[in-house]
Amino acid sequence: MARKANISREEIHQACWDLLEQNYFPNIPRIAEYFSNLDGRKCSNTTLLNSISEWEVIYKEQEQVKFHALGEAVKPVFKKLEREFIQVLQSQLDDKVGEFEHTEKLKSDASNGRYLSLSTALSEQESALHESQQKVSLMEKEMLSLTNELTYIKQRYEDTLSTLHLSNEKTVDLEIQLKESQINLVQKEIDIVKAESATQALQKDNDRLSHHSQAQSLEINELKEKLESFREKDNSDLINALSAKLESLNKVNQNKQ
Numbered sequence: 001m002a003r004k005a006n007i008s009r010e011e012i013h014q015a016c017w018d019l020l021e022q023n024y025f026p027n028i029p030r031i032a033e034y035f036s037n038l039d040g041r042k043c044s045n046t047t048l049l050n051s052i053s054e055w056e057v058i059y060k061e062q063e064q065v066k067f068h069a070l071g072e073a074v075k076p077v078f079k080k081l082e083r084e085f086i087q088v089l090q091s092q093l094d095d096k097v098g099e100f101e102h103t104e105k106l107k108s109d110a111s112n113g114r115y116l117s118l119s120t121a122l123s124e125q126e127s128a129l130h131e132s133q134q135k136v137s138l139m140e141k142e143m144l145s146l147t148n149e150l151t152y153i154k155q156r157y158e159d160t161l162s163t164l165h166l167s168n169e170k171t172v173d174l175e176i177q178l179k180e181s182q183i184n185l186v187q188k189e190i191d192i193v194k195a196e197s198a199t200q201a202l203q204k205d206n207d208r209l210s211h212h213s214q215a216q217s218l219e220i221n222e223l224k225e226k227l228e229s230f231r232e233k234d235n236s237d238l239i240n241a242l243s244a245k246l247e248s249l250n251k252v253n254q255n256k257q
Helices: 009-021 028-038 045-111 118-233 236-256
Strands: none
Touching (some): 009 028, 045 118
16 A cells, blocks of 8 residues: 655655656656655645646756757867868968969069070970969869858758757747646646535435435324324324324425425
């Protein structure tokens, strides 16, 4: 047989965490079943509801802290990607400037007669320029690809934060709806208990009145038999007395009905 005992608020809070670890959101029936299976203890629904409400406040605060910590943890990653992207662009721009300066140097050397053959120098310059143009084109493609990738990563980051925020709001709304449902359930249980008590009281009154009515009916029948007996014996005084008593009982019985 389950034993009656008080359950502390801290124990109910711990039970809520245990159920949450088992992927069950705490409510009054689950907490009551938890302690019934644990050691058979019970307590009122009001006590369970108040303690669960306190735990929900603690749970919401922890979830908000986790959400903020996640945002802070992801922020350095995107800062690092941004720095690396800028470094790559800077390196590629430096290479492009160096190639351009080298080409200009070749042109200057050719004009000053440092190369034996002007045609050879021009050919080399054209070849170098062509290679530089190819590299510039390749760099522009890589820069465009990196830019698109960075834009995509930033968008994913913003979408993730938005999704987490919406999920947190939905969780809060569901918890509020659950709490309201629990309160309504407790009120309905109280109304049912009151209705059952009223029904039992009415049933007792009905049984008592029915029993009393049967006793009066038996007494009336008995008096009728005595009256008939006295009439046969022609005893007028007794007949009148019994008739008056019979009439009085009939009136009482009619009034109660």
